Amino acid sequence: MEKKSFTFDEIKQKLVNYCVYQDRCHYEVEQKMKEFLLIDEAKEEIMLYLLQENYLNEERFTRSYIRGKFYIKHWGKAKIRIHLKQKHVPEKLINTCFDEIDERDYEKAIRKIYEDYYSKQQNLQEYQRKSKTIKYLMGRGFEYEKINNIFD
Template structure:
C-alpha cells in the first residue's frame, strides 16, 4: 500500500479537523502525527499552532473526558485517573479537574450502581453478595472506602 503524500498545510488542516471533531490530548495528536512522517520541527510547529489557536487544550480535554466518563459511563475517579494517566495527562492537571464531578452526583451514582448490581445477585449469602458487589464497583473505578460506606449505609437502612 502506498502512502499519499500531503503538503505541510494539508497535514496541519487535517490535525485541526482531528482536534475540532473532539477534544484531544497531546499524546493523541502526537500519535496522529506519526501517520504523516513529519520532521520534528514540523511536528513542533503544528503542535504550537494547535495550542495557540486553542484547538488543542489539555485542560479542556481533561475536563470533558472526566465529565463524559463519569456522567455517560458511570466510571469512578480511579478508572478515570488511570485512563487519563495512560493518555499522558499530568497527575496535577487530573486532580485539579476532578471538580467537574459534583460530589452529590458521585455518591448518588455509586449508590445506584451498588443497588442495581447487588439486587441482581441471587442465591448466595450476604457476604458473597457484598464481595461480588465490591469487586464490580472497584472495576468501575470507585474507591474502596466509598464503596464500604455505601454498604454500611445500605445495611443501616435495613
C-alpha cells in the same frame, strides 16, 4: 500500502479537523502526527499552532474526558485516572479537573450501581452478594473506601 503524501498545510488541516471533531490531549495529537512523515520542526510548528488557536487544550480535554467517563459511562475516579495517565495527562492536572464530578453525584452513582448490581445477585448468601457487588464497583473504578463509607 503506499503512504499518500500530503503538503504541510494539508497535514495541518487534517490535525485541526482531528481536534475539532472531539477534544484531544497532546499525546493523542502526537500519536496522530506519526501517520505523517514530518520533521520535528514541522511537528512543533503544528503543535504550537493548535495550542495558539485553542484547537488543542489539555485542561479542556481532561475536563470533558472526566465528565464523559463519569456522567455517561459511569466510571469511578480510579479508572478515569488510569486512562488519563495512559494518555500522559499530568497528575496535577487530573487532580485539578476532578472538580468536574459533583461529590453528591459520585455517591449517588455508587449507590445506584450498587443497588442495581446487588439486586441481580440471586441465590447467594448475603456476604457473597455484598462482596461480589463491591468487587464489581471497584472494577468500574470506584474506590473501596468510598464504597464502604456509603454503606457503613
